[in-house]
């Protein structure tokens with residue numbers, strides 16, 4: 001069954017995503033498996049939408065019962081895919097709702113719109129919508145090898161595809177070309193769309209691309225990268241976990257060269 005988003009509902013009960021610190025959820029454990037709590041939505045909960053007959057709400061964990069808190073990452077595979085996607089929305093929307101209690105234009109309090117996903121200033125009427133920050137991630141290929149890099153920022157030392165945020169006025173393809181050049185000193189061509197992945201932390205949308213090496217040798221100009229190299233599909237370093245589009249790009253690269 002598919003998720004159908006909504007703003008208002010008659011429902012007062014449903015599945016409740018209690019968000020903790022913007023990146024974790026309160027869950028109930030039954031037979032060891034995590035479940036989304038079911039019950040009456042607290043006052044001020046955000047209605048997210050429905051899956052079938054089931055209404056979904058989000059609220060801050062401080063509004064809910066004392067339950068086990070678990071990182072969203074650890075719910076991947078434990079919730080079904082549709083529900084996991086709603087959990088991502090819950091995290092993003094609770095953070096957005098909390099961050100925009102006051103108008104950025106005049107400073108007066110805002111309130112939730114009853115007709116669309118926005119908060120509206122009670123004084124000047126200025127509306128604030130959830131913002132999405134697009135970022136690109138790209139697998140660069142050269143003669144059957146992929147450019148992978150290790151960032152100082154990664155909590156564990158794995159190698160991944162290069163990535164970066166889109167700047168104002170840029171097309172996604174231009175961001176791909178600019179980022180690879182800035183971070184690794186390489187010129188790329190033939191930029192092709194691969195797929196995308198929403199990520200609620202920081203409200204980003206990762207857009208994946210494949211592209212080909214055109215010129216240049218690896219020069220780490222950006223202080224962000226610790227190491228970068230070309231890797232053959234049968235000699236990969238430690239790569240990111242399955243959850244990520246980075247891993248999907250790398251798996252696709254390996255699959256294409258398997259034969």
Ligand SMILES: [Zn+2]
Nearest residue numbers: 103106121124
């Ligand atoms: Zn205002």
